[in-house]
Amino acid sequence: MTDKPTLVKCLVWDLDNTVWDGTLLEDPDVELFPGIRETIIELDSRGVLNSIASKNDYDLAWKHLEKLGLAEYFVHPQIGWGRKSDSVAEIAERLNFALTTIAFIDDLPTERAEVNYHSDAVRCYDATQAGELTGLPEFSPEIVTVDARRRREMYQASFRRDAEKETFNGPDEDFLRSLDLVMAIKRADEVDLSRVEELTLRTSQMNATGVHYSDADLRKLLADPDHEVLTVTLTDRFGPHGAVGVLLLERHPRLWHLKLLATSCRVVTFGAGAVLLNWLIDEAARAGGHLVADFRATDRNRMMEIAYRFAGFTTDACDCLTVLGEAAADGLQHLHLVADRRDASTTMSLTAPELAVAAETAVRPG
Ligand SMILES: [Zn+2]
Secondary structure: OOOOOOOEEEEOOOEEEOOEOOOOOOOOOOOOOOOHHHHHHHHOOOOOOEEEEEOHHHHHHHHHHHHOOOOHEEOOOEOOOOOOOHHHHHHHEEEEEEEEHHEEEOOOOOHHHHHHHHHOEEEEEEHHHHHHHHHOOOOOOOOHHHHHHHHHHHHHHHHHHHHHHHHOOOOHHHHHHOOOEEEEEEEHHHHHHHHHHHHHHHHHEEOOOHHHHHHHHHHHHOOOOOOOEEEEEEEEEOEEEEEEEEEEEEEEOEEEEEEEEEEOOOHHOOOOOHHHHHHHHHHHHHHHHHEEEEOOOOOOOOHHHHHHHHHEEEOOHHHHHHHOOOOHHHHHHEEEOOOOOOOOOOOOEOOHHHHHHHHHHHHHHO
16 A cells, blocks of 8 residues: 655746747747647646746747736746746745645756755656646545636636725725625535535644544435435625535524534635624524534634634523533533524625525424
């Protein structure tokens, strides 16, 4: 048995004699090597980002990439006269990726050595290997989710959003309103679950329970009438944020038990967690019930505890808790709330299933 290599999340390309056959400054009509376009597009469709570290004139090189129809595929291109190790480090920093997930391809051994001298974590490939990359395990994620396929689009949307925020004058709430945020909560299907698995693995700090439900666990519950598995996506006028949350709820008569709530740290600043909790509380109120959330403090989910407290959850005792049995055994707390009606969010619009209606149907005898 061999360990699977760490997946590459971003491949950084040299241009001259790597992407194209020649030197742009000597030949303004330099052409792509065969197969390069296909490789870039294939990696992009797998959710592997492409970037550039090239010693070239920026305007000239970018215009040429536009002419070749490839410019849109590259994020944070570093084209100039600096060291390639600096370019690679800059790309990793802007993407917030560890260097172990960055790869670099260049025809010059000296450039590869320079990059590796500053960080041996970056995997370097010779330009002659370009055609093999898509066959290598480090470039081959097992599951390519909907979000992975449009990862570049999501990053590019976030760059535009961040740039707009930099120049926005006014309160944060006004900026949020200007985004036209739409949160979509839906009952999960099989496809959604592959998206949220990635999410729950990456967002442990926002996992309120500190308990991981595997993809298989959640799949089993999809058909269970007592459970709701819900996924949350967020979109705004700049583009998609992708899947940003997952929620597992077990219904008891008069009591809804929130067993899992994980939201992406990417959307904390948009207040997505609070909007989601308020929606759930309102639904529970319409069903006339109490709400209990599992919570286990970890050193990374303090934000979630604050969100629960802010929403009104307490550790106070309530008769409804007897249904759930003892919680304290392994540090698990039951945070409790008598659900009350909540106002809709003023910063985003929401589409969601009507849980309350289904709940009434579920508890009605006969
Ligand atoms: Zn209660």
